[in-house]
Amino acid sequence: MLRKRNLLTTLLIVLPWALLLTVWHQYPTEANATAKARFNGTSPLREEGLPSCSWQQASGVSPKVIQNYVYSRPPPWSDTLPTIFVITPTYTRPVQKAELTRLANTFLHVQNLHWVVVEDSPRRTNLVSNLLEKAGLIFTHLNVESPQSLKMNGSRIPSHKPRGTLQRNLGLHWLRDSFNNTQPPEGVVYFADDDNTYSLELFEEMRYTRRVSVWPVAFAGGLRYESPIVSPAGKVVGWKVVFDPNRPFAIDMAGFAVSIRLILERPQATFKLEGIKGGYQESSLLKDLVTMDGLEPKAANCTKVLVWHTRTERPMLGNEGKHGFSDLRMEV
């Protein structure tokens, strides 16, 4: 009788302590977990093969967005050089793989370059995924489909309609999501279309942009080159262009770069979609970021051409006929 009672008493003594210990054990680790997540958010870049994270916007107007961050081991990455984020919108057509291949060959020479490729597509294609994985660059692969009205049609290419707008905006959105405004990384954002030609010198010119830097672009606007007009004091005072020189920023997409800090400071600055005349896309972004006297002229005060607005011919595929001739399983 006494033994049983002893047992009971010891049990009752131990019980509250056991409960206390289990309760106390759980809560401190929960607080730890939230701190760890914050730490992870600031340095995502060095990880390999993160699991995909997908979300869809519910609103009917904006398109469905599926995101995935995939990184690969980069060429030597310096901790002191500012990063160059290159945003390239791309879309499926026969020369796509060739264009992206030669772009990748160019970018492999540039240190601390982070390539943000945004496909105009409902989902990320295998062609681009494989190309990016094999390229050996640090990259982010995104996609967003343009609504039918803005889409690139194979037969009619409306050159006055803004193209790649949604894709570039998604690239900007990703940057704003990934980086903290209070501790912005040193870097610059450049919009590089997949058919232009870039010299390696160009990237070093843009790397130390403080706000927005500008330079000449060859073959833009029906001229040998379009260029900002730079005063002897080194300030941009106008535009040496023929096509609509009254634009607020009469410059081609390939002719300017914006510092990351400025992008993060002004989260409302994006490319506008509605009501933008041909040639005004760049202005629709830049007017929210900077004024003309805040521009930094590069390329020896805008006297050297370091980027060419080349365009690739649409290949003649007439022998494919109506039903196709070549094996579709071979990727071109």
Next chain:
Amino acid sequence: MKVKLKNVFVIYFLVSVIGLMYALLQLGQPCDCSQHLRSASDLMHGKDKKISQLLSEVKRLQARGKDSELEGQALPVIYAITPTYARLVQKAELVRISQTFLHVKNFHWIVVEDSPVKTQLVSELLAQSGLRFTHLHTETPKEHKLKESDPNWLKPRGVEQRNLALQWLRENRELSEEGVVYFADDDNTYSLRLFDEIRSTKRVSVWPVGLVGGLRFERPLVEKGRVVGFYTAWKPNRPFPMDMAGFAIALQLLLANREAQFDMLAERGYLESSLLQSLVSIEELEPRADNCTKVLVWHTRSEKPKMKQEELLQKQGLGSDPSIEV
């Protein structure tokens, strides 16, 4: 003093209740362990940096080790013969293929200008490219030259220039030197893997070419590791219905056959055949690119840039500064 069980119970009960209350109150407060975590994260950051530094060091040493071992084996030199001519996009084209070529080991670029003199544009570009190069020039005779309005296929292009490069190789290289010759036009697109395939050529190797001949790709047909025919829709009865970018020739084969060259008077599409038929037969061709199932080179062409505004300005005498090179 005799400890009464009842007292012990009471004491325990009170202590437990107080402890529980304390723990519950703690739940409401934000955790003050961020300091401790930040130092831990800094430590990890530092370790991360150290690891990436060490990894890049290892990679560098590995590469150096590989290089020295390969140089011991003498990697065959790839000679890329690029005919070029002055036009608006010339500099852009040469800049971007040079960026591709910079990745290729033991590479020698032979650039032949269609020009009576060596132009400053090409000379400076080559000097700054960082590549090993040979700069030649020869002007296509007037009767064989394309006029502005001619379609680009009307007359064969680059024939004199490629032949000059072949002649230079024959005069400046010995049979003992290992090398492979590839005809790389300045507007095509080359993947880096292509050059690995080129390098292993013993006589003449072949592979598919994308976006050519009116098709997504043209390619040799391969059975049991041998070329048995060609998959092409345009003039398939040519001896070698291939594009210039679809084959490479071993240097020794060219040095041994000193007369083999491109025929200026060849019919449209027969240029490649005019060289290859004196060098090799179809059975001797070596298929590359996974038995000719992968496209590693594309026959891209660049649009002529629209110069409407420039022409208008020049009429008014206000053309763009010609001293700024484009």
